[in-house]
Amino acid sequence: MYSHCGVGSYFREKSLGFRCLTRFCIVFVSEALIACELLKLSRDSLVDPVAHMFIDHLHDEGRHAVFFSECFVQLWRKISRCERNYVVQVLLEVLAVFCRPDISFLQTLFKGRPVIGNEVVVYLESSWSARMLEVSGPTLRAIERTDLLDDEGYLLQFRKAGLVA
Numbered sequence: 596m597y598s599h600c601g602v603g604s605y606f607r608e609k610s611l612g613f614r615c616l617t618r619f620c621i622v623f624v625s626e627a628l629i630a631c632e633l634l635k636l637s638r639d640s641l642v643d644p645v646a647h648m649f650i651d652h653l654h655d656e657g658r659h660a661v662f663f664s665e666c667f668v669q670l671w672r673k674i675s676r677c678e679r680n681y682v683v684q685v686l687l688e689v690l691a692v693f694c695r696p697d698i699s700f701l702q703t704l705f706k707g708r709p710v711i712g713n714e715v716v717v718y719l720e721s722s723w724s725a726r727m728l729e730v731s732g733p734t735l736r737a738i739e740r741t742d743l744l745d746d747e748g749y750l751l752q753f754r755k756a757g758l759v760a
């Protein structure tokens with residue numbers, strides 16, 4: 596429903612020199628996001644086999660999220676100002692890509708029911724920035740373990756995206 600497949604085209608547009616940083620940011624954000632989504636799903640009332648599957652998967656994804664959050668903290672200490680500028684921009688763009696609804700997928704999904712499909716698109720379009728705030732929690736917690744938000748410019752970028760007060 597959301598634009599995970601948009602990440603591929605996003606990645607291809609990036610310059611070769613920054614592809615490793617781009618790749619890292621995509622993995623860091625996605626692992627944190629998956630763990631967050633699984634945690635939400637696991638809290639729903641589910642039949643036991645489904646609940647167990649989500650919880651098992653959550654344990655794995657939780658470990659991945661912790662690992663990549665730690666990598667981010669270490670990476671941030673070592674990269675140059677220029678690389679930091681790039682990472683901040685990419686983190687915000689990747690979070691947005693993951694949270695925006697995938698319109699073409701939704702149009703395909705609701706091909707036989709275009710009126711309902713349009714209502715779903717309108718609803719998801721109007722709520723994606725709230726969703727971004729909701730799912731960016733684990734990413735922000737890793738960011739808060741660095742001095743990233745001590746920088747006025749970076750803080751302003753995160754404020755503009757509605758991710759920090």
Ligand SMILES: [Fe+2]
Pocket residue numbers: 626629655656659
């Ligand atoms: Fe994972």
